[in-house]
Amino acid sequence: MSTRGASFYPLATQLDDLLLTRERVSGGAMLELGLCAFAHGLEVWADEAAFTTAQADEEVKFAAESLIPAGLFSPEGPERPEAAEVFLTGRVLEAGLRENLATGETFQHAIVRTLGGSYDVLASPRELAAPLEPGNIIQGEFWLVGRVMSGLAEAPRPGLMHRLVRA
Incomplete structure (x- = not known):
């Protein structure tokens, strides 16, 4: 789907600020989301040539920049709720x-370009043989969490809400 030169893809996404934004979404409004992809299962190749070579004997081959909204598909059919999960292959930029800062734990952060755009990717360093570097190709399963960046209606003023409650 596309409008005004922008492309849209169906993705189930968990919104981290849903309670704060739900009442500020107007019907038919276009929202811009900032998406983070949390890795759970990740493979890394040095570059696109190494990724292509690794797939030489595979029956199914993936593009170096591809995304499958895995959470929208289920063997159980439509009875299963959608999950905020994708199978992503992308280039580390x-x-x-x-x-x-809350836990003191170190994590791997990367900006990864894939089909449809770029994502902030977060992974445990324990999942990686070495830290990610620009030019690497990564592939794996990811949990998508989004935050509304723009498109929300104005927040009600606290004074106005107080008057509405007291009336």
């Missing part, structure tokens, strides 16, 4: 280790 930027990478570095960061520290979670």
